[in-house]
Amino acid sequence: MRRPVIAGNWKLNKTVSEAVELISALKPVVKDAAAEVVICPTAICLTEAVSAVGGTNIGVGAQNMFHKDSGAFTGEISPVFLKAANVEYVILGHSERRQYFKETDADINKKVIAALNHGLKPILCIGETLEEREGGTTFEVITTQIDGSMADMKEMNLDNLIIAYEPVWAIGTGKTATKEDANEVIGFIRKLLRERFGDKVADATRILYGGSVKASNAKELMEMPEIDGALVGGASLDVNEFANIVNY
Numbered sequence: 001m002r003r004p005v006i007a008g009n010w011k012l013n014k015t016v017s018e019a020v021e022l023i024s025a026l027k028p029v030v031k032d033a034a035a036e037v038v039i040c041p042t043a044i045c046l047t048e049a050v051s052a053v054g055g056t057n058i059g060v061g062a063q064n065m066f067h068k069d070s071g072a073f074t075g076e077i078s079p080v081f082l083k084a085a086n087v088e089y090v091i092l093g094h095s096e097r098r099q100y101f102k103e104t105d106a107d108i109n110k111k112v113i114a115a116l117n118h119g120l121k122p123i124l125c126i127g128e129t130l131e132e133r134e135g136g137t138t139f140e141v142i143t144t145q146i147d148g149s150m151a152d153m154k155e156m157n158l159d160n161l162i163i164a165y166e167p168v169w170a171i172g173t174g175k176t177a178t179k180e181d182a183n184e185v186i187g188f189i190r191k192l193l194r195e196r197f198g199d200k201v202a203d204a205t206r207i208l209y210g211g212s213v214k215a216s217n218a219k220e221l222m223e224m225p226e227i228d229g230a231l232v233g234g235a236s237l238d239v240n241e242f243a244n245i246v247n248y
C-alpha cells in the first residue's frame with residue numbers, strides 16, 4: 001500500500017512570522033489525517049517551520065536546492081544544510097524552476113541524486129506544457145523528463161523518491177486535469193518506472209498529481225487508483241482549504 005502524500009508548495013509566499021502563524025492554525029486541523037502531510041515554505045522559513053511543526057504529523061520540505069554540498073555557490077542552499085536543519089523533503093524540478101530559472105533535466109538529475117544520497121525525500125516534478133499536450137506529445141515529453149531527470153539512478157535506493165505529475169497548463173490556472181487524464185499519465189509514469197527500475201520501485205513510488213487541486217476536486221482525484229496524493233500550490237496557503245484537501 002502506498003501511503004498518500006499531500007504536500008503544500010507555498011512558493012514565494014509567507015514571511016517567517018506568517019509561516020509560523022499558518023502552521024499554528026494548520027496543526028489542529030490536519031492532526032488526524034490519514035495522508036502524510038508536508039509543507040514547503042521558502043528557504044528562509046525552514047528552520048522556524050521545523051520548530052513550529054515539532055511533535056506533529058506535519059513534515060517540512062524545501063522548494064529547491066543545489067546539488068553540491070558547500071562551496072563558492074552564492075545564493076544556494078544544499079542537501080547538507082537541509083539535513084542539518086532537519087528538513088525532510090525537497091521539491092525538485094518544479095515547472096517554475098524550469099521556466100524562470102532555466103533548470104534542465106540534467107540539472108534536476110544531479111539534484112535528485114544528491115537529495116537521495118543525503119537521505120532527503122525529493123519530490124521530483126514533471127509535466128507537459130499546453131502546447132505539448134495540444135500537439136499530442138505528452139507521453140514523449142514525460143518519457144524524456146523521466147529519462148533525463150532519473151539518469152544514472154538504476155543502482156540507487158529509490159525508497160525516498162516521490163514524483164509529482166504537474167501538467168504546466170494546470171498550475172495556478174484554475175484548470176485541473178480531468179481525473180481520468182491525470183490517472184492515465186500517472187499510470188504511464190509508473191509503467192516507465194517498471195520498465196527502467198523494476199517492479200519494486202514502480203509499486204512503491206508515490207506519484208502525486210499537481211495543478212489547481214482544491215478541496216472541491218481533491219476527493220475525486222485521490223480516488224483514482226494511480227494517484228497517490230497531491231502537490232498543492234495556491235490552495236495550500238488557505239488553512240481551511242488545505243485542511244479539507246488533506247482530509248479528503
Ligand code: PEP
Pocket residue numbers: 009166170171172173174210211212213231232233234235
Ligand atoms: C504547484 O505549484 O505545484 C501547483 C500545483 O500550484 P497550484 O495548485 O496553484 O496549481
